[in-house]
Amino acid sequence: MSAFELSASTKPHAERASSVASALRELARQPRVWVGGLILLGATALAVFAPWIAPHDPLDQDLLHMLAPPMWARDGSSSYPLGTDGLGRCVLSRAIYGARVALTVAIAAAWGSMLLGSTLALVGGYFGGIVDRLISYVVDLWMSFPPVVLSLILLVGLGTGVDKVILAVVLVDWTRFCRVVRADVLVTRRRDFVLAAQLIGFSHWRTMLREVLPAVVPLMITLFSIEMGIAIVVEATLSFIGLSVPPEITTWGQMLADARNDMQSAVWVLLTPVACIIVTVLACNLLGDGVRVALDPRLRQRVG
Amino acid sequence: MLAIDNLSLSTRIGGQHIDLLRNLSVSLGRGRVLGLVGESGAGKSMIGRIIAGHTPSRFEVTKGRVLFDDTDLLALDRKAWRALLGRRIAFIPQEPLTALNPVLTIGQTFEEHLAHLGIAPNERRALMLQQLDAVHLPKPDDMLHRYPHELSGGQCQRVLIAMAFVANPALIVADEPTTALDVVSQVNVLRLLAEQRRQHDTAMLLITHDLRLAAHVCDDIAVLYAGEQVEYGPAREVLRRSRHPYTWALDQATPDVHGPQRRLSALGGQMPGISALGSMAGCRFASRCPQRLAACEAAPPASIESAPGHWVRCLKPRDVASNSANSACESVAATWQAPGGNASATPLIELRDATLCYTARRGLLGQRKVRNFAVEGLSLKVQPGEFVGIVGESGSGKSSVAKLIVGAEELTGGALLIEGQNRALAGAEVRRLNREHVQMIFQDPHSALNPRRSVYRLLTQAYEADRPAAAMTKRRRAGRAQELLGDVGLPKDTLARFPSQLSGGQKQRVNIGRALCVMPRLIVADEIVSGLDVSVQAQILNLLLELGRRHGIALVLISHDLSVVRYLCSRVVVMQRGKMVEQGKTDEVFSDPQHAYTRLLLSSVPPADPSVAWPPAAGTSH
Numbered sequence: 047m048s049a050f051e052l053s054a055s056t057k058p059h060a061e062r063a064s065s066v067a068s069a070l071r072e073l074a075r076q077p078r079v080w081v082g083g084l085i086l087l088g089a090t091a092l093a094v095f096a097p098w099i100a101p102h103d104p105l106d107q108d109l110l111h112m113l114a115p116p117m118w119a120r121d122g123s124s125s126y127p128l129g130t131d132g133l134g135r136c137v138l139s140r141a142i143y144g145a146r147v148a149l150t151v152a153i154a155a156a157w158g159s160m161l162l163g164s165t166l167a168l169v170g171g172y173f174g175g176i177v178d179r180l181i182s183y184v185v186d187l188w189m190s191f192p193p194v195v196l197s198l199i200l201l202v203g204l205g206t207g208v209d210k211v212i213l214a215v216v217l218v219d220w221t222r223f224c225r226v227v228r229a230d231v232l233v234t235r236r237r238d239f240v241l242a243a244q245l246i247g248f249s250h251w252r253t254m255l256r257e258v259l260p261a262v263v264p265l266m267i268t269l270f271s272i273e274m275g276i277a278i279v280v281e282a283t284l285s286f287i288g289l290s291v292p293p294e295i296t297t298w299g300q301m302l303a304d305a306r307n308d309m310q311s312a313v314w315v316l317l318t319p320v321a322c323i324i325v326t327v328l329a330c331n332l333l334g335d336g337v338r339v340a341l342d343p344r345l346r347q348r349v350g
Numbered sequence: 351m352l353a354i355d356n357l358s359l360s361t362r363i364g365g366q367h368i369d370l371l372r373n374l375s376v377s378l379g380r381g382r383v384l385g386l387v388g389e390s391g392a393g394k395s396m397i398g399r400i401i402a403g404h405t406p407s408r409f410e411v412t413k414g415r416v417l418f419d420d421t422d423l424l425a426l427d428r429k430a431w432r433a434l435l436g437r438r439i440a441f442i443p444q445e446p447l448t449a450l451n452p453v454l455t456i457g458q459t460f461e462e463h464l465a466h467l468g469i470a471p472n473e474r475r476a477l478m479l480q481q482l483d484a485v486h487l488p489k490p491d492d493m494l495h496r497y498p499h500e501l502s503g504g505q506c507q508r509v510l511i512a513m514a515f516v517a518n519p520a521l522i523v524a525d526e527p528t529t530a531l532d533v534v535s536q537v538n539v540l541r542l543l544a545e546q547r548r549q550h551d552t553a554m555l556l557i558t559h560d561l562r563l564a565a566h567v568c569d570d571i572a573v574l575y576a577g578e579q580v581e582y583g584p585a586r587e588v589l590r591r592s593r594h595p596y597t598w599a600l601d602q603a604t605p606d607v608h609g610p611q612r613r614l615s616a617l618g619g620q621m622p623g624i625s626a627l628g629s630m631a632g633c634r635f636a637s638r639c640p641q642r643l644a645a646c647e648a649a650p651p652a653s654i655e656s657a658p659g660h661w662v663r664c665l666k667p668r669d670v671a672s673n674s675a676n677s678a679c680e681s682v683a684a685t686w687q688a689p690g691g692n693a694s695a696t697p698l699i700e701l702r703d704a705t706l707c708y709t710a711r712r713g714l715l716g717q718r719k720v721r722n723f724a725v726e727g728l729s730l731k732v733q734p735g736e737f738v739g740i741v742g743e744s745g746s747g748k749s750s751v752a753k754l755i756v757g758a759e760e761l762t763g764g765a766l767l768i769e770g771q772n773r774a775l776a777g778a779e780v781r782r783l784n785r786e787h788v789q790m791i792f793q794d795p796h797s798a799l800n801p802r803r804s805v806y807r808l809l810t811q812a813y814e815a816d817r818p819a820a821a822m823t824k825r826r827r828a829g830r831a832q833e834l835l836g837d838v839g840l841p842k843d844t845l846a847r848f849p850s851q852l853s854g855g856q857k858q859r860v861n862i863g864r865a866l867c868v869m870p871r872l873i874v875a876d877e878i879v880s881g882l883d884v885s886v887q888a889q890i891l892n893l894l895l896e897l898g899r900r901h902g903i904a905l906v907l908i909s910h911d912l913s914v915v916r917y918l919c920s921r922v923v924v925m926q927r928g929k930m931v932e933q934g935k936t937d938e939v940f941s942d943p944q945h946a947y948t949r950l951l952l953s954s955v956p957p958a959d960p961s962v963a964w965p966p967a968a969g970t971s972h
Contacts, residue, residue: 237797237798238792238793238794238797238798239797239798239799239800241758241790241792242790242792242798242811242864243800243811243815244758245756245757245758245788245789245790246789246811246812246815246864246867246868247812247815247868248814248815249815252814252815256814257800260800260802261800261802
């Protein structure tokens with residue numbers, strides 16, 4: 047190489063910066079991270095403070111005001127800002143309460159599949175040989191099932207409930223983490239600094255945690271935020287067909303299923319949960335995309 | 351035929367105007383060879399890119415002309431320019447393997463090239479066979495159906511040379527054509543280039559980092575430093591009577607294979623990066639120049655003709671008379687000698703009939719086993735404090751020996767004794783203590799340093815391995831880090847930096863410091879200077895000598911570069927295809943090589959004296 051190098055060392059701000067701090071700075075520079083993060087933060091706040099924010103109890107039926115239109119329509123009333131559904135329940139309140147299930151499932155399921163998938167990927171990729179082959183075979187076998195069918199079978203077997211939905215998503219989606227993270231582990235594993243750590247006397251456990259794991263964490267964070275979006279969609283799908291949670295818990299999928307009957311006359315009942323799902327999933331994907339660009343040094347060079 | 355006239359290439363960084371190349375003027379006559387010599391970052395590849403019309407974005411030629419057959423290439427429109435490329439001007443790239451499309455066969459790639467040249471389809475095959483035969487590739491018709499990965503680097507380069515010469519070009523631009531190759535294939539490729547050039551009467555612009563190689567192969571040499579042409583003249587004159595202090599320093603930093611041993615004098619510091627160029631008003635070499643004057647930093651010196659055709663850009667060119675005397679060097683040479691070690695002590699490491707063999711399974715069910723010997727029947731002893739060199743081409747198994755010694759690979763046969771104890775039989779405790787005996791320095795300093803660790807945490811990484819990590823107090827660790835910084839000659843403020851903020855040479859120093867942390871008795875160094883520039887290489891070599899003397903550390907140096915091994919090591923092992931072909935005292939092996947392969951390796955190194963004919967004619971050795 048004899049071309050001039052525009053090395054990072056010439057940037058003044060790079061002096062004495064820890065890698066974590068520089069990663070955070072990189073994140074803050076991404077508009078996608080800001081947009082996605084703020085939407086998700088807002089949704090989380092709504093879910094946590096739902097009892098204080100929602101105008102009504104999500105299950106309260108007001109049979110006098112069935113299928114009331116949103117407040118800006120001609121017959122709308124300000125007590126039901128987004129109108130009511132076929133049973134006279136407040137659509138806004140139901141949407142706010144629905145965020146609770148959606149976000150719980152999203153965070154818990156993404157966390158669970160990240161832990162399970164990444165641990166197996168780390169162990170398999172690091173040790174290689176028979177361990178790696180065994181884990182890879184299981185992943186291959188697992189991925190040969192259609193994911194929707196697999197989760198349906200699991201839920202029929204496990205029964206309903208939010209915890210069951212989370213378990214089902216984890217059991218279906220850990221393979222995604224395992225595959226992708228393993229590839230990254232394999233690349234890192236071949237870098238000389240891993241061998242150097244072993245020669246210096248690091249145990250396998252310590253090498254794995256101190257040298258290999260930090261290198262794959264950015265990828266795991268990226269996958270995590272994308273997985274959140276996927277989990278939201280899966281949960282909505284499952285509750286749409288009534289396999290997810292008992293009817294006394296409000297979810298966006300349930301709202302979709304309930305709104306089907308009155309779709310022709312009261313479209314707002316249908317559009318609200320649809321919009322909720324789209325916005326949240328989009329926020330997850332934006333966040334994931336932004337994190338990927340910010341933490342992937344190859345992409346960062348191209349952008350900066 | 352090619353004349354570059356007062357050329358400047360500029361860019362803007364942060365609103366500042368920076369001349370990447372400054373006032374470059376060279377000329378090249380028909381059938382002659384011009385060498386552009388410089389270390390990485392000198393801007394020499396940019397010249398090739400300007401001729402090819404591939405100037406990187408954000409850079410533009412602000413001044414000067416590039417005349418090819420009296421037409422200014424820069425004034426031509428793209429189409430006329432492109433028509434010249436491949437036909438009148440051909441290129442030979444640095445990395446032969448990446449230059450060939452891996453999914454196309456040699457024949458397909460070649461044919462595409464011929465189609466671009468407008469050769470009729472029915473003539474192509476005969477022409478390809480004729481060309482491949484001309485570059486001495488065995489079985490040309492078979493070669494057409496092969497893929498690049500089935501060929502060696504040298505063979506790929508031959509294919510590219512065949513493609514370059516097919517259109518009978520008037521000019522060949524060869525950018526480091528042999529850097530990625532082994533010494534022996536380097537000689538063959540250079541010989542082939544010379545032969546083809548003679549046949550086609552082609553001029554060549556050879557871009558290289560190797561001053562001595564250029565002095566032998568080229569008619570004229572231009573030496574570049576940080577984008578400035580510091581010296582330009584007839585090749586032998588430039589090497590033998592260097593007028594610019596940089597050219598002289600470059601030669602002084604290169605170890606010899608023949609002749610008397612001399613201590614390398616390394617230049618301090620490193621070449622300024624591109625962003626630093628903007629603030630340098632005067633001579634760009636001034637900050638590293640041993641004979642700098644106050645006026646040097648004020649304005650760029652003009653190019654003066656010191657002898658007919660020999661131009662130098664320096665206010666105070668070296669006095670040629672002192673070049674031959676070399677008085678300063680010889681006085682140092684008397685006090686210096688490669689570390690020999692204690693011959694009577696128990697060997698630190700002893701390999702007895704060591705064999706490393708990889709078994710690959712072939713066939714549908716893996717029923718056929720193919721055994722591949724990386725190391726076969728190697729015996730080697732390393733005494734405390736001794737510097738031993740292992741040389742050989744790539745694929746000779748020398749890196750496998752390194753892995754065996756440090757325990758990254760297990761022996762498949764023979765024995766490895768550490769201080770007289772067999773490692774295979776020793777308990778886990780002894781094996782754990784192994785690290786206090788043997789440490790390794792890696793070839794690629796970039797890959798060997800975890801980018802997420804600061805220099806402080808890299809240097810003292812070994813302390814984190816101890817079970818009761820708390821026993822190591824912060825203060826002791828910080829103290830040790832300071833000591834190590836001093837040992838490897840890094841400034842104090844490096845501790846808080848990260849590898850991405852260091853230069854290649856600095857990274858390699860951190861790498862050495864990390865290996866030193868536990869004070870091993872033996873360091874295994876695998877090609878540790880091959881990626882570094884000559885002046886940085888000299889710094890690292892001298893550092894290793896210094897550390898060996900100060901701490902009594904033994905070193906196993908693995909290298910393809912015989913001159914480096916001769917400089918550092920008192921004993922040398924020559925390997926070929928996994929087997930040891932010769933072993934002995936460095937002086938004896940180098941002055942009187944017994945094995946034909948050793949002689950071949952030795953004759954492949956360009957000698958320091960430019961009047962010796964090199965590359966040697968085919969078939970003769972030494």
